[in-house]
Amino acid sequence: MELWIDILIVLLILTNLKLMGSSRLSACIRVVALQGILLGILPLIAGHGQIPFRVMLLSAITIAVKGMVFPWLLLRALRTSNARREMEPFIGYSTSMLLSVGLIGLAIWMGGRLPLPVPLKSPLVVPLALFTIMTGLLAIISRRKAITQVLGYLVMENGIYAFGLTLAQKEPMLIELGTLLDVFMAVFVMGITIFHINREFDHIDTDLLTTLRD
Amino acid sequence: MTMNMTSLLHIPTAFILAPLLLGIINRTKAFFAGRKGQPLLQAYYDIAKLLQKSAVYSRTTSWVFRAGPVASLAAVTTALLVVPVGGSAAPFHFSGDLIFLAYLLGVVRFFTVIAALDTGSPFEGMGASREVQFSVLAEPALLLSLAAMSLIGKIPAADSMLFQGFFASLSEIYARLTLAAWSHSGTVLLLAASAIMIVLLTENSRIPVDDPNTHLELTMIHEVMVLDHSGPDFAMILYAAALKLWIFCALLAGVLMPVRSGNFLLDTTTIIAGIFMIAIGIGVIESIMARLRLLRIPQLLSGAGVFALLAIVLVLKK
Numbered sequence: 001m002e003l004w005i006d007i008l009i010v011l012l013i014l015t016n017l018k019l020m021g022s023s024r025l026s027a028c029i030r031v032v033a034l035q036g037i038l039l040g041i042l043p044l045i046a047g048h049g050q051i052p053f054r055v056m057l058l059s060a061i062t063i064a065v066k067g068m069v070f071p072w073l074l075l076r077a078l079r080t081s082n083a084r085r086e087m088e089p090f091i092g093y094s095t096s097m098l099l100s101v102g103l104i105g106l107a108i109w110m111g112g113r114l115p116l117p118v119p120l121k122s123p124l125v126v127p128l129a130l131f132t133i134m135t136g137l138l139a140i141i142s143r144r145k146a147i148t149q150v151l152g153y154l155v156m157e158n159g160i161y162a163f164g165l166t167l168a169q170k171e172p173m174l175i176e177l178g179t180l181l182d183v184f185m186a187v188f189v190m191g192i193t194i195f196h197i198n199r200e201f202d203h204i205d206t207d208l209l210t211t212l213r214d
Numbered sequence: 215m216t217m218n219m220t221s222l223l224h225i226p227t228a229f230i231l232a233p234l235l236l237g238i239i240n241r242t243k244a245f246f247a248g249r250k251g252q253p254l255l256q257a258y259y260d261i262a263k264l265l266q267k268s269a270v271y272s273r274t275t276s277w278v279f280r281a282g283p284v285a286s287l288a289a290v291t292t293a294l295l296v297v298p299v300g301g302s303a304a305p306f307h308f309s310g311d312l313i314f315l316a317y318l319l320g321v322v323r324f325f326t327v328i329a330a331l332d333t334g335s336p337f338e339g340m341g342a343s344r345e346v347q348f349s350v351l352a353e354p355a356l357l358l359s360l361a362a363m364s365l366i367g368k369i370p371a372a373d374s375m376l377f378q379g380f381f382a383s384l385s386e387i388y389a390r391l392t393l394a395a396w397s398h399s400g401t402v403l404l405l406a407a408s409a410i411m412i413v414l415l416t417e418n419s420r421i422p423v424d425d426p427n428t429h430l431e432l433t434m435i436h437e438v439m440v441l442d443h444s445g446p447d448f449a450m451i452l453y454a455a456a457l458k459l460w461i462f463c464a465l466l467a468g469v470l471m472p473v474r475s476g477n478f479l480l481d482t483t484t485i486i487a488g489i490f491m492i493a494i495g496i497g498v499i500e501s502i503m504a505r506l507r508l509l510r511i512p513q514l515l516s517g518a519g520v521f522a523l524l525a526i527v528l529v530l531k532k
Contacts, residue, residue, distance in 0.1 A: 003397065003400055007404075010528070017517075017524075098516065
């Protein structure tokens with residue numbers, strides 16, 4: 001059982017690295033979808049003993065929203081824009097990958113210093129959560145395209161979700177559902193915004209938005 | 215430094231079976247393409263044929279060009295002495311021999327490159343430049359993944375008798391990769407194995423990185439460096455390449471096949487079977503993948519390095 005958690009966590013870390021290392025936007029969207037599905041599975045095998053019904057329900061909703069609805073929304077936004085690749089990120093792909101490895105180290109160091117209310121099955125869950133949050137931030141600040149920034153936001157939320165997951169059996173389900181709804185609204189709104197940015201300016205490079213005059 | 219007499223048998227085994235790996239890879243590719251393919255022993259025929267020819271030397275080359283193939287073959291053979299075949303130790307093992315191994319492979323590369331540069335051909339210089347550029351990224355990935363594996367056995371406290379000093383020898387590292395190690399830290403081993411696989415494909419100029427079949431393309435790497443060698447020299451290069459492939463396959467098979475029964479014959483045959491299966495795997499990869507664009511290769515290799523680093527981070531975290 002512990003081996004499976006380890007494998008799942010390593011896969012999640014690898015999805016983060018893949019996000020930082022790939023330039024094709026549709027591939028990035030699929031990676032984030034995969035991350036959402038893996039995150040949905042995580043509470044099912046990371047919990048202690050019997051899995052309560054509400055944890056199962058939460059997993060199912062997470063997989064449906066993060067693994068299917070979000071990618072569908074984002075792929076639709078991608079189709080309407082004419083961007084296919086992240087052309088010139090502020091930080092290159094190999095550099096971002098190496099930075100990510102540094103962030104893993106940082107996350108593990110930080111994870112070791114956090115006191116937790118409940119003992120965890122794997123010591124890697126908290127570092128994973130912190131690392132995912134940091135990857136999301138890195139994606140937001142180092143990429144130009146609006147879609148990649150939305151992905152960064154989603155990944156950051158995934159990290160927070162993974163963090164909450166460690167307490168999933170203690171935490172009221174209402175809070176989890178509330179955040180999920182918030183994220184859903186945010187992605188929905190951002191999808192529309194991307195569409196409008198694209199219609200106004202014929203591209204979705206956000207770094208040029210600062211030069212706007214009306 | 216200790217010497218192990220029984221495992222000296224590994225050396226003639228490698229000498230005899232190494233060119234067969236090339237045949238197996240080619241046969242697998244032929245199977246996927248729906249062809250009959252060349253005979254399994256084609257590499258042996260090639261080497262025998264080349265040995266009967268006489269070498270042609272360009273007037274612009276010096277002794278460096280002639281020394282290149284000999285030195286490469288000698289370095290590969292020496293490297294073979296420290297490579298363990300699965301659990302059974304290598305003929306020679308001493309603390310830190312993984313660095314020795316990495317640098318012997320570096321010596322092979324150095325002599326191939328310097329012989330290529332000695333011809334003065336810009337085409338060969340281009341290949342040499344690429345070879346060196348990719349090896350800069352491949353070498354740390356190999357060393358880091360071996361280092362990650364060396365840290366695995368350190369967990370049980372009772373191990374301190376066996377584990378003296380921080381650097382274990384390659385043979386010690388591989389002796390500790392048992393089934394128990396797999397169930398305990400399988401993820402680390404998987405990551406390390408995938409890093410070694412990518413390094414294997416790079417160092418042996420296999421498909422996602424280099425195409426061993428192209429002879430007239432501007433994208434080739436290894437083949438371009440050995441264009442001017444002929445006759446027995448080229449036979450030595452072919453043979454050294456086969457031995458190098460054998461070394462990497464042995465390293466990978468040792469990880470993927472955690473059979474450590476203590477019975478010399480059983481262990482060795484399992485690992486050799488593993489080596490042949492890896493050769494089939496290489497053939498499958500070559501059949502289903504396209505060559506990567508040259509600009510993407512450093513990314514693949516830094517990916518391998520990241521895998522290895524991740525393995526180290528995970529093993530330290532445990």
